[in-house]
Amino acid sequence: MSAPRGQFSSNFGFLMAAAGSAVGLGNIWGFPTNVASNGGAAFVVVYLLLAFMLAYPVLMAELTIGRHARRNMVQALRGISTGPVSRATGTVAGLAGIAVASMILSFYAIVAGWMVAHLADPFAELVGASEAAQWLTGDSASRNFTFTAIFSGLTMLIIASGVEKGIERWSTLLMPALIILLLLLIAYVLTQPGAMSGLEAYLIPDFSKLSPLLLLSAMGQAFFSLSLGVGTMLIYGSYLSKQESLPRLGALVTLIDVGIAFTAGLLILPAMYVAQEAGTQIFAESGELIGGPGLILQVLPALFDTMGTSGLFVAIAFFALMVIASLTSSISMLEVPVAFSIESLGLKRKPATLLMGAIIFGISSLIIFNFETLFGLVVSISTEYGQPLLGVVLCIFAGWILRRDQLLKELKEGHEDIEQTLFWKVWPWYVRIFCPVLILLTFVQSIPVLWAFVKSIL
Template sequence: MASREQFSSTTGFVMAAAGSAIGLGNIWGFPTNTAGNGGAAFVVIYLALAFLLAYPALMAELIIGRASRANIVTSLKGIGAERGIAWAGVLVGLYGVVIASLIYSFYSIVAGWMVAHWAESVTSTLGLTGISEWLVGFSTERNVIFTALFMALTMAIISQGVSAGIERWSTRLMPIMFLLFLALIIYVLLQEGATEGLKLYLIPDFSGLKPEVFVNAMGQAFFSLSLGVGTMLIYGSYLGEKENLPRIGAIVTLTDTGIAFVAGLLIMPAIFVAKEYGTNVFTDSGELIAGPDLIFQVLPALFGSMGSAGLVVAFAFFTLMTIAALTSSISMLEVPVSLACEHTGIKRNKATLMIGSVIFVISLIICFNFNSLFVWVINFTTVYSQPILGILLCIFVGWLWHRNRILEALKPGMPEAESSLFFKLWPVYVRFVCPVLIALVLLQSL
């Protein structure tokens, strides 16, 4: 493993890890989840659980990754071998690879929609009405073409490797995304109706809290850090020995929750600005529209009501969404690519092309059977499989791995690890508390 690639800097790792965590689900999922679960009260609970639940689980993946310097299958196989059950590690690792690949297959379809809407903001500016209508209209042909374009972009970055591909592009794209966020927030907050959304988002009311709000907050915290499918384990395996893992895990968690919070500052006020412009932002049951309906119905309607300025805002917004999708998809594709490179010895660019093509075929199957497969694949991967994998990873690191191996993984970048509060608390916490909390999320989804 001596020749294994590594991130060249802490900043590069943080940008890549944050990019993995910050995707389409964060930008529309977190704000609308907030609106449906008590507004600002949900934000407070989410921020607390991000460190009580998501941070310990993130540390499990980072520690396993750096200790093993390998893909998820090899890493978990090694831990299982210590207890004579290497086969269990192989099965769980392969399960993670399959789920990461399936998530990438449907995620690329949604990301393709973002690219299409970005292109539509350009064609509308040029007065190409027919093309614009095709770009925003739902069709199998459009889905296939833009899924292919988005996948090709992701594969081009992955094929360049860790430092020249993942790190270089993450450090470029993440600051651009953040600047676009700030520009759009300033613009939206100056519009009529923004104050109503801002109050709902920033002023907590704990009087009407229900138990499911805590469960939903745990689910959002877990999903927002891309945990369970081995993406952070892989990124951890590319970390240098000098890095202090608990500190770098905290930085990633702070960056992720910070940008999720910033996303709320954009989306929540924008929903109520759209309402001021006459857009229906509520469902028949009186709840705020969430998911794809928010992005592809409410916001384009808002942009359209802004006149010529709306075209500029739409261009900036869908540029932001495309970048967010790209930084997340990079980490998803890296999971199976790293496995193929390390187990077969084939070159990275060839492995990327082969695996990307196989996943594209899966995306095609979903596109041609959209009504029956799209939601099913999403539920199977994100609602059920991610929590299960999260529990299994906690079991591996908390119950199967020797405590001394954890200490060995921490010490290179943290000489005082053995006497630290982190080492005294975290192994017990990830052994008992994390699996129970994640199981609650899974039970809620069932």
């Protein structure tokens, strides 16, 4: 017998949990990094369009299937299947979703471990432990292994506590703290010299930068930041009360995610130009703004160093923000394989959490000790290719496999007049045809990019 399923106790609890899943390093770090690497505001415009044209419809597909089936991704897709072919496809897609979620969490925990280490660094500086501080900000395998283990342990502790007492309780505590910290840091940075130049780079688009690679990056960012394609939102939907309106909740989650991603850009890009004003190099030799790990782990710490003692407290606030954002997303990713272990393998929640957490930490360790070869490859395969392709499968299941009367019945739960809304007139055919075609067209354009990347590391 599997353990009884949990359920979110309130609309607010679900919103905070779903928004917490969506709002993570993909927003606070990944989005501004992609903006910096892909032509500034041109990327912002493309991202905003794709978030509502593609990410929101796929989010609705996940939430609808999840609440209808009330099972993990494998059982949910098998449950709505109508024949042997769709059942086999659902099984493969469900297992692939669990695998991709685990891959994402395996590299995500490493990056989150960097954030925890950099959060500890100002405290080491304050007590004069300079050697410890150097180790905390260095790039050693021992540092990465230690803090990945710490972050993975925190994630496992929350998931082991269950849906209401773990995921919901911690999300409702952490998300408001994240928003307050973000706004306070923006208010501080925008008063510094150079901040206005950063705002211009962020808000004035250069559409000459548009390219297939930019479209791919924007789509990958939208899917990654909303945790789509891997079953996290499907699982959260399965824990949702039948009294809630799915279209409204889905729209709110998308708006919160996009809003915080955009707001994070108001912090990161101006902070880069403030750092330049203080003497830090923010442009690479190619002339592009520095992106990737260098943005968060080199440019901004250099800025904090110029602030003297007050910089230590700003650094604490900033990296606390990063750790909170990491944790709210990691718990949703770990819940995907844990829910499968509970419902399909018959494990209780705590052993399931320990087993799945240990397996994913093992993958993280493999990446840490083969970082140059594996890290970029795992990131690219899971976020830019795995998530969108699984998103196509979920669109097909929601649009073609789940019967229209079942779909309407599920959406009517919590939204009785759904048939009279624009959503019902547009979304069913939109998710059937437009979303899969657009995702696949973008994917086909990106295949040469993937092949070139794979060849470069072989």
